[in-house]
Amino acid sequence: MSYRIKSRIWIESDNNVLLGEGRVHLLKAIQETGSLSKAAKSLNISYKKAWQLLDSVNKSAKKPVTINNIGGKGGGGAELTDYGKLLVKAFDEINKNCWAFLDKQLEKIELL
Amino acid sequence: MSYRIKSRIWIESDNNVLLGEGRVHLLKAIQETGSLSKAAKSLNISYKKAWQLLDSVNKSAKKPVTINNIGGKGGGGAELTDYGKLLVKAFDEINKNCWAFLDKQLEKIELL
DNA sequence: AATCGCTATATTTGCACAGACATAACGATT
DNA sequence: AATCGTTATGTCTGTGCAAATATAGCGATT
Structure with a gap:
């Protein structure tokens, strides 16, 4: 029948x-590039948007998710804390589990 | 800790x-009021938006979800088909199951 | 103290999308 | 054939949000 169940979790x-999918993408890009501005470029979003997102993430979290260095060698940079890495991993896992769960639920619709 | 996982499925x-949450709300309102225009009013959305949503629903579905009567006694009206009622019921069920599932997954984050 | 590339933030500009408005078409009832 | 309350669409407007632009601040390095 080809109905599909899609989802978005946050x-x-x-x-x-x-955290949502976009924020997780950003955190992963920071992890790969070592800076917020490079992460923004790699995701094709403005630096401002990226900064606002990251700011919101850190303000919402119980512990810091990134450490942002202003100035200094190379101008600074940003990196994930251990807590940030764990959060990203947990989100991905839960998201995948959710997809699998919803795939199972599809049969309830297909036999209508 | 009080993190919460939210979701939206469609x-x-x-x-x-x-179908998504908004479309399901609209279908339920049609079921209760017997007309698209009354349903739109009860949801505080414009008639046009409601009509566009319903049109999209019926164009996407494999079988008709509503029967719309133009003209005639009372000017017409709209009502759910049996298929439409089943779809709404299935969506609600899957949505609730998804919430319960995600609540269970929360523990993966709480112990970080 | 001058430079550099980054983080941090305000201000302005543009555009997509929602809402308001207008109107046609319909068919049972009178 | 006139009326009525719908469904069915097109058009126009404006406003909120995203993107672009501009600029300040920072600190290690030279």
């Missing part, structure tokens, strides 16, 4: 969004 | 959205 903390 | 058919 984690909130006090009604603020902590 | 059903697609050939890359077209068939």
Whole structure:
């Protein structure tokens, strides 16, 4: 029949969004490039948008997700904390599990 | 800790959205009021938006989801087909299951 | 102290999308 | 054939949000 169930999940903390797919993409890009500006370029989003997202992430999280260095050698940079890495990993895992779960639920529709 | 996982699911058919939360709300309102225009009013959305949504639903579905009567006694009206009612019920069920599933997954984050 | 590339933030500009508005078409009822 | 309350569409407007632009601040390195 070819119906498909799609989903989008996100984690909130006090009604603020902590993590969603876009934010996770950004965090991964920071991990790969070592800087927020390079991460923004690699995702084709403006630096400003990337900064706003990251700022929101760090303000919503219980512990810091990234460490941002201003100035200094190379001008600075950003990197994930251990907590940030764990959060990203957990989000990916939960997201995949959710997809698998919903695929199973499809049969309830296909036999209508 | 009080992180929460939220989700939004929708059903697609050939890359077209068939059902999401908003569309299901609209279908339920049609079922209750017997007309698209009354349903739109009860949801505080414009008639046009409601019509576009419903049109998209019926174009995406494999079988008709509503029967729309133009003209005639009372000017016409709209009502759900049996297939439409089943779809709405299945969507609600899957959505609830998804919430429950994600609540269970929360523990993976809480112990970080 | 001058440079560099980054983070941090305000201000302005543009555009997509939602909403308001207008109108046609329809068919049972009178 | 006139009326009525719908469904069915097109058009126009404006506004909120995203993107572009501009600029300040930072600190290691030279």
